[in-house]
Amino acid sequence: MIAKGHLIDAAACVGCVACARNCPTKAIRVRDGLARIKYELCIDCGGCVRSCDHGAARAATTPPSHLERFAYTVAVPSVTLYAQFGRDVAPTRVLHALTQLGFDGVYDISWMCEMLAAATDAYVNEARGPWPKISVTCPAVVRLVQVRYPGLIPNLLPIETARELSARLLRRRLQAELGLEPGAIGIFFITPCTAIMDSILSPVGLEQSYLDGALSIAELYGPLLRALETTPEPDTYLDEVSPRGLLWAMAGGEIAGMRNTNTLTVKGPDVQHVFDRIEAGTFQSVDFIEAYICPDGCVSGGLTIEGRYAAQRNLQHIVKSLPASPAIGEERVRQLLREDFFATEEEITARPVQPLGRDLREAVARQKKLQSLIGQLPGKNCAACGAPDCATLAEDVVRDEAALGDCVFLKIERLEDDLRAQEARVS
Amino acid sequence: MMRAALAEPLLVERFPIRGGDYEHGGDAAAAIKSIMRQLGISPDVMRRLSIANFEAEMNLVMYADEGWIELQVFPDALRVVVSDRGPGIPDIGLAMQEGWSTATPEMRARGFGAGLGLPNMKRNSDEFDIASTVGVGTTVRYGVHLP
Numbered sequence: 001m002i003a004k005g006h007l008i009d010a011a012a013c014v015g016c017v018a019c020a021r022n023c024p025t026k027a028i029r030v031r032d033g034l035a036r037i038k039y040e041l042c043i044d045c046g047g048c049v050r051s052c053d054h055g056a057a058r059a060a061t062t063p064p065s066h067l068e069r070f071a072y073t074v075a076v077p078s079v080t081l082y083a084q085f086g087r088d089v090a091p092t093r094v095l096h097a098l099t100q101l102g103f104d105g106v107y108d109i110s111w112m113c114e115m116l117a118a119a120t121d122a123y124v125n126e127a128r129g130p131w132p133k134i135s136v137t138c139p140a141v142v143r144l145v146q147v148r149y150p151g152l153i154p155n156l157l158p159i160e161t162a163r164e165l166s167a168r169l170l171r172r173r174l175q176a177e178l179g180l181e182p183g184a185i186g187i188f189f190i191t192p193c194t195a196i197m198d199s200i201l202s203p204v205g206l207e208q209s210y211l212d213g214a215l216s217i218a219e220l221y222g223p224l225l226r227a228l229e230t231t232p233e234p235d236t237y238l239d240e241v242s243p244r245g246l247l248w249a250m251a252g253g254e255i256a257g258m259r260n261t262n263t264l265t266v267k268g269p270d271v272q273h274v275f276d277r278i279e280a281g282t283f284q285s286v287d288f289i290e291a292y293i294c295p296d297g298c299v300s301g302g303l304t305i306e307g308r309y310a311a312q313r314n315l316q317h318i319v320k321s322l323p324a325s326p327a328i329g330e331e332r333v334r335q336l337l338r339e340d341f342f343a344t345e346e347e348i349t350a351r352p353v354q355p356l357g358r359d360l361r362e363a364v365a366r367q368k369k370l371q372s373l374i375g376q377l378p379g380k381n382c383a384a385c386g387a388p389d390c391a392t393l394a395e396d397v398v399r400d401e402a403a404l405g406d407c408v409f410l411k412i413e414r415l416e417d418d419l420r421a422q423e424a425r426v427s
Numbered sequence: 428m429m430r431a432a433l434a435e436p437l438l439v440e441r442f443p444i445r446g447g448d449y450e451h452g453g454d455a456a457a458a459i460k461s462i463m464r465q466l467g468i469s470p471d472v473m474r475r476l477s478i479a480n481f482e483a484e485m486n487l488v489m490y491a492d493e494g495w496i497e498l499q500v501f502p503d504a505l506r507v508v509v510s511d512r513g514p515g516i517p518d519i520g521l522a523m524q525e526g527w528s529t530a531t532p533e534m535r536a537r538g539f540g541a542g543l544g545l546p547n548m549k550r551n552s553d554e555f556d557i558a559s560t561v562g563v564g565t566t567v568r569y570g571v572h573l574p
Contacts, residue, residue: 148464150470151470151471151473151474151477153470276453276457276460277453277481279460279473279474279477280453280456280457280460280477280478280480280481281477281478281481281482281547281551282481350470352464352467352470353464353465355464355465355466355467356465356466356467357466357467360437360466360467360500360502360573361437361502363465363466363467364437364438364466364500367438367462367465367466368438370465395465
């Protein structure tokens with residue numbers, strides 16, 4: 001089985017259908033009292049983890065013991081981490097507190113985020129269609145495109161993410177500085193969501209991740225809070241962070257740092273609605289779309305602690321209180337872009353949903369059967385059968401993965417018919 | 428009798444559309460796309476037909492009283508018939524002219540805002556036919572061949 005950044009713990013699962021109903025790609029079924037993820041449909045969004053009240057659907061981040069395998073470890077926090085501790089804790093103080101948790105080094109990616117905004121500007125300026133270009137920052141959005149919108153793969157921005165570019169740069173630098181083997185350096189992302197953990201385990205557009213794993217903001221929150229108590233307000237022992245880069249923790253932050261204003265942000269359930277429209281040819285007048293599966297971007301990731309509203313207030317305050325960052329060299333960024341420094345290393349491939357049949361005729365026959373089955377089902381979408389709605393149960397029946405009799409309403413109907421028949425016999 | 432030679436479609440799905448129903452504008456095109464996905468239609472064919480369907484559906488919502496959009500699946504092609512009761516098009520030749528539109532040159536360069544979108548529909552189809560009677564309605568037929 002492929003390693004995943006989220007999974008369902010069979011011992012804790014009570015067989016309710018909360019996860020199945022909250023899955024945006026209908027990838028979960030509850031069968032025999034146990035939720036199962038159909039990974040071929042899964043986009044790693046973590047919606048199941050968020051909706052599970054029993055701790056059964058959970059993140060599978062890197063076990064802390066794994067860090068011991070490395071001679072030198074570095075924490076690379078998502079910029080979302082800086083928004084977790086109120087509005088008065090400076091990002092540099094958070095970075096310093098991180099070093100107290102046992103990491104040998106920390107690395108801030110806000111500068112890389114700012115550079116990527118400039119690289120995106122430069123790329124969009126020179127690019128040809130199809131329009132609009134779509135951001136690849138949110139790994140769940142990339143998976144969504146692979147699974148549901150393969151026609152939009154050419155729209156994906158062919159630029160690697162800030163976390164991977166940072167890890168690649170950092171590993172090279174540490175190898176040179178410390179004289180260590182690449183394998184002796186452990187680089188760990190501090191993640192706000194399960195999707196990034198998944199993107200490290202099975203990367204897209206990259207043969208192998210430059211990161212060695214990820215720890216969640218949620219699991220480090222407590223230890224960090226304690227470490228912060230003894231962390232003094234730092235001097236300038238660490239580079240200042242980039243205020244524009246910090247904004248990447250919120251939906252809208254990516255385009256906020258761009259010169260191009262012919263852009264828009266889409267998030268949460270609206271993403272599929274907008275992607276449907278893009279696939280139908282609208283939005284072609286837009287240059288760039290920033291998209292997040294989570295409702296407010298990374299601050300609303302499932303592995304964060306601070307609520308998304310408070311986190312955004314914190315960030316706004318922190319960004320305004322930081323000294324304005326010196327302008328990054330746009331000519332330098334253009335040069336790096338030409339040298340393919342930012343480029344996605346591998347082609348992103350489609351992962352389309354399995355058609356209903358092996359060929360068009362079989363698929364059509366099953367499509368007809370599907371329509372007739374949908375007509376036979378009550379249409380209450382109660383999910384008691386274990387599929388999220390009636391249409392999905394019908395599709396499972398057509399694919400021989402479920403039976404029409406799994407429907408609770410049809411079962412009751414049949415029992416009542418039997419009862420009536422029995423009564424008729426008795427009288 | 429003459430027509431008997433034409434192949435029967437494998438599947439026909441018809442979606443009614445109400446004029447002025449902007450709230451659901453695009454739903455039929457999305458439903459057709461979902462069927463295409465289940466049938467395993469290639470992304471390129473899906474993309475081209477979806478563009479034509481969306482243009483056709485929005486034209487109907489914007490200009491007609493009511494109508495329908497019908498998907499016909501043939502072994503070698505996907506064909507769509509869009510028929511409406513509405514004002515009709517007085518000058519089809521003009522409506523079919525590339526760039527017959529009030530859109531800016533920049534928008535046009537990106538294939539956007541091209542009037543009724545008929546040239547865009549034609550450009551994305553392998554077959555295209557339109558018939559219209561002023562005061563009665565319009566029927567557009569288009570299709571994309573399967574590779």
